[in-house]
Amino acid sequence: MSPTRSPIKALAATAACATVAAAGIWFAAGSASAGTISGTLYRDPDTPVARWLQSNPNDSRAAVIRDRIASQPASRWLSSFNLSTVGSEVSTYVGAANAAGQIPALTVYGITNRDCGGASSGGAPDLNQYQQWISRIAQSLGSRTVILLMEPDSIALLTCLNSSEIAARNQALRTATQTLKAANPNAKVYLDAGHSTWNSASEQASRLVAAGIADADGFYSNVSNYNSTSAESSFGRSIINALNSQGVTGKRQIIDTSRNGGASGDWCGDDNTDRRIGQYPTVNTGDANIDGLLWVKPPGEADGCRYTAGSFQPDLAYSLASSATNPPSSAPPSSPSSSPSSSPSSSPSSSPSPSGPVVGGYCAATYRTTSSWQGGFQGEVTVKAGGSNTAGWAVSWTLGSGQSINQVWGGTLTTSGSTVTVRNAAWNGTLPADGTTTFGFIGSGSAGTPTLTCARP
Template sequence: MSPSRPKIMAAAVVCATAVAGVWFATGTASAGAISGTLYRDPDTPVARWLQANPSDSRSTVIRDRIASQPASRWFANFNVSTIRNEVSSYVGAANAAGQIPVLTLYGITNRDCGGASSGGAPDLTQYQNWINNAAQGLGGRTAVIVLEPDSIALLTCLNSSEIAARNQALRTATRTLKAANPNAKVYLDAGHSTWNSAAEQASRLAAAGVADADGFYTNVSNFNPTTAEAAFGRSLISALNGRGITGKRQVIDTSRNGGASGDWCGDDNTDRRIGQYPTVNTGDANIDGYLWVKPPGEADGCRYTAGSFQPDLAYSLASSATNPPPSSPTPGTSSSASSSPSSSPSSSPSGSPPVIGSCAATYRTTSSWQGGFQGEVTVRAGGSGTANGWTVTWTLASGQSINQVWGGVLTVSGSTATVRNADWNGRLPADGSTQFGLIGSGSAGTPVLTCTGR
C-alpha cells in the first residue's frame, strides 16, 4: 500500500465549475448517505509537479484528467505532536470551500506487514494518542475517513493476540473519530473482491468494530472493476446483515480501475487506467462514494518509492483512459499546459536566497519525530534555466543519515549527501523550480545546500 502523501463521476452530473482552467464535478448525491461536493486539494504532489513543469508535453493530460479531480489526502507520517494541526488545516480548507474532505489515516502499528509502505506507530498505545489528536482536528462538518488501509484484510504477519489487539485499536479509533465529529463518515478496510471471501471479510470487519462505523471501503490501491467491487460489497452487506450488523455502506476506490486488473503493483503495468471520476452521486443506495483514495500517479513501491508522484505513471493512467473528464472547458476558457489548479501550492520557504549561477536550493523540514524527520528541498533555476539537470549537495550533521529520497537520485559519500535530478525534472526553464523530498534519521537541522546546474 502506498501513502500520499498512496482509488469519480457517475453518469449524472449536475453541473461543472471552471477554476483557473481546471474543471471538476459538483453536485449533490442521489444515493448513499453523503450529500455534497468532494474537496479538491490544491496542494498535492501532482499540483506541485504541474507548477514546476508547465511546458512538459504530458502536463495538459495530467492536469485535465488527474489534477482537476478530488482525491484523498493521506496522513501517513506518524507524529503525535503535529497530526492535529495537519488534519485541522486540511479539513478547515475544505470547510472554507464548502466541500467534503476525504482523509486516509494510515498510521497503525506494523502497517503493510513490513512491506513497501511499512511504518506507523511504534505501538498501539502511541497509535491511540495519534488517533486522539487527529480526531480533535476534524471539526464538526461532514468528512470522509478511510481508516487504515490493509489493516483488516492483511493479517498474515500477526499472531492471534496481535490480531485481537489490532481489532481493539480499530474499534477504539472508530469510536474516537465518531465521538469527536458525529458528522464524520468512517469506513473500515474490506480488502477487495479478489482477496478474502465476503464471509471471511465480514467476520473480520465485525471483529474490528464495523458496527460503530458507517461502512467499509474496497479496492484501495487496486485495479478491480467497479462492477466486481459493487457485487462484492453487496455480498459483504448481506453477510454483515446476517450477523445483525445493518445499515452499512460501501465506498470504492476507482482511481486506477479503468483498465486491466491483476497484480497489485501498478508501477510496471502499462495497461492501467483511471476509472470513474470521484463523486458521491453514485446512483446506488449501497455505495456512498466512488473515491480516488490512491492518488493517480503515486507509486506503489515496486519500481519507484512508495507514495512518490511519478509523472510517467500519471500520464499512462490518464492518456489511455477511455472515459473523458466530467466536462470540457467552455469556448474561450484557457486549456493551455501552463494552467494549473486553483490556489497555488504552498510557496517556497520565505527568505529564499537569490539564484546565483544556474540554480539555488532551499530546505524546509515538513515533519519531525523522535529520531527522524522529513524534509523538502526546492530547486530554483536562474535566468538561463538548467538544460541538462541539477545537483544539490550538503554535509550531513553528526549522527544524521538520509534514508529515502523521492523526486531525485541520492548518493552518499562519507558525510556528503548528493541528490541529482530524476529523469523527469532535470530540465528547468528560466526561473522555474522543482522539489524533491527526503526522510532522514537523526536531528533535521538546517543544512547549507549547494546547487549546481548542468
C-alpha cells in the same frame, strides 16, 4: 523509509494472480440517487501532482496530467506518524475544505506494523501511541462532514499477526472509530474491506465485525487493486448481506476508482501500462449501498515495487491518464438504471455565453454546455486574460432555478446562496496576456446560459 503520502502494497499471493474483466459503471450526476453523503468533494490545491505541474509547466505530459488527474479531488493520506504535527495538518486541510463548502476525505494510515513490514511499512511504534495519534486527528476534524478511510490493508492483510496481535489490532480499530465518531458525529468512518479478488465476502465481513464496523459507517474496497467498479459493487453487496446476517445493519461501501479503468489483477501498478483512471470521484452514486466513488489512492503515486511507495511519478500518472476513455471534458454516461431518454446528449452546445470584451480588462470568461441529460448537465468555462498577465482569477455567476453544482475540475468552487464562484487552481492562475485556460463542472437541473463575471480573486 516511511512514506510521506499514499503508499499501498499488501496483497495475498492468490489475489495478485487473479484477473477480473474491467467492466465499468458510470453514474450520472444530478439524476442519480446517492448513499448517505451529499455535496461536493474537496480538491486539495497542494498535492504532489499539483506541485509537479507548477515545477514542470512545459513538460509534454503536463496538459494530460493536469486535465485528467490534478483536476479531480483525491484523498489526503495521513501516513507520517508524528504526534506533534498531525493535528495542525488535519485542521488546516479540513478548514480549507470547510471554507470552500466542500467535503474533505482523509486516509488514515498509521497503524502499528502496517503492511506487515512490506514496501509501505511504518506507522506508530505501538498501539498506545497510535491511539494518541488518533486522538489528535479526532480533535482537529471540526464539526462538518468529513470522510475517514481507516488503515488500508489493516483488516484484509493479517498474515503477519498472531491471534493475540489480531485481537489487539481489532480493538485498536474499534477504539479509533469510536474516538473519531465521538469527536465529530458528522464524520463518516469506513474500514478496510480489501477487494473483490482477495478474501471472500463472508470472511471479510466477519473480520469487519471483529474490528468494530458496528460503530463505523461502512467499509471501502479496491485501494490495493484495480478491479472494476461492477465487481467491487457486487462484492460490497455480498459483504453487506453477510453483515446483515451477523446482525450488523445499515453499512455502506466506498469504492476506489482511481486506477480501475483498465486491466485488473496484479496489485502493483508501477510497471503495468495496462491501467487507466476509472470513474471520476463523486458521492452521487446512484446506488443506496454505495456512499462514494472516490480516488483514495491518488493516480500517479507509486505502489513501492519500481519506485518509492507514495512518491509521485509523472510517467505513471501520464500512463493512467493518457489512455483514459472518459476524461473530464467528455460526457458522463448515464446511470445503469436510467431510461434511454436520460442519457447525455452527444452534441455539445456551440453557443458560448460571453462575459464581455477583454481588451483593457483583467479577464473574461465564456461558457458552453458540453452535454446534458435528464436532471443534469456538464459545462465548460474558458477564462481569457486581458492585456496583461493575470495573478489568479475568479469567475462568478448566479444559479438558475433548481440548479446546483456537484463537481468542478480545473478550479475551486465556493457557493454563497445562489451565487457560485470558481477560483483558479494552483496551476492555472497565472495567464499571459490574452492567454486562456478552462475549467469544467457537472450541474444538477436544466442547463441554461449564465451571465459570467471574471475578476481578480
